[in-house]
């Protein structure tokens with residue numbers, strides 16, 4: 001059945017965990033959708049895992065739209081959420097609504113996600129007023145990497161913890177249907193999950209969140225530039241892929257690929273005429 005923002009809200013009330021993964025292309029999204037994932041995020045982590053940047057700041061609207069279109073074509077039942085890239089919503093409420101609209105209209109996303117607490121609530125409110133569902137994202141917010149001074153766990157002291165609780169409440173009040181908690185101590189994430197009536201989706205935020213999300217290359221073991229503590233590798237596909245690439249190289253070099261079965265036939269009398 002098609003997952004909607006209503007599915008997400010009901011899941012919290014039913015105490016049923018929500019599952020999300022990132023995806024950036026058609027075939028990966030299709031596999032996840034077939035597997036029964038609730039939501040797929042076209043994350044701006046795209047910049048790091050697909051495009052090779054050191055952070056997410058260079059990702060553009062065009063990048064996200066391009067990849068969201070591909071993901072949306074692969075999906076039947078998952079909720080497609082597109083990340084609003086850096087500087088597509090921070091600049092003004094107007095920019096936020098226009099760019100959220102493009103992710104829905106051109107990208108075919110079902111919802112958008114943007115980073116921040118109290119300071120972005122005017123944008124969340126305006127986008128929601130335009131009938132576009134918004135997912136919040138607080139804690140470790142990678143678009144603030146230069147302001148924070150790295151990809152670091154947030155909310156470790158009392159003041160910062162209180163700020164995160166207030167941010168979550170503000171984001172809910174602004175109309176978000178769900179909120180990502182990234183890089184937050186587990187016991188603080190528990191408090192936030194209890195304080196808000198929208199589902200919390202955790203990544204490095206413990207087991208009591210209403211749902212979980214991971215970057216798919218991380219959980220498949222396909223990305224090793226860095227491995228956050230919160231990543232569990234369900235597979236080591238990177239090693240398996242490298243092995244397959246090596247076998248292909250060896251077989252082409254030694255002539256065992258392609259074999260006859262991989263070729264196409266033509267009548268011998270035609271070939272004779274060509275000689």
Ligand SMILES: Nc1nc(=O)c2c([nH]1)NC[C@@H]1CN(c3ccc(C(=O)N[C@@H](CCC(=O)O)C(=O)O)cc3)CN21
Pocket residue numbers: 044045048049056140142151152153183215217218223226227228229230
């Ligand atoms: N592949 C990938 N996975 C992600 O989860 C991810 C991205 N890329 N790109 C966008 C952001 C950046 N994220 C990151 C990046 C690094 C750490 C990290 O290295 N954390 C360390 C230090 C934590 C600390 O010092 O507080 C860790 O051990 O987890 C965490 C999250 C999460 N997102």
Ligand SMILES: CC(C)C(=O)C(=O)O
Pocket residue numbers: 022041042043044045046083137180182203213214215
């Ligand atoms: C890690 C998730 C939450 C994200 O924002 C992304 O992949 O860009």
Ligand SMILES: [Mg+2]
Pocket residue numbers: 043044045083
């Ligand atoms: Mg992101």
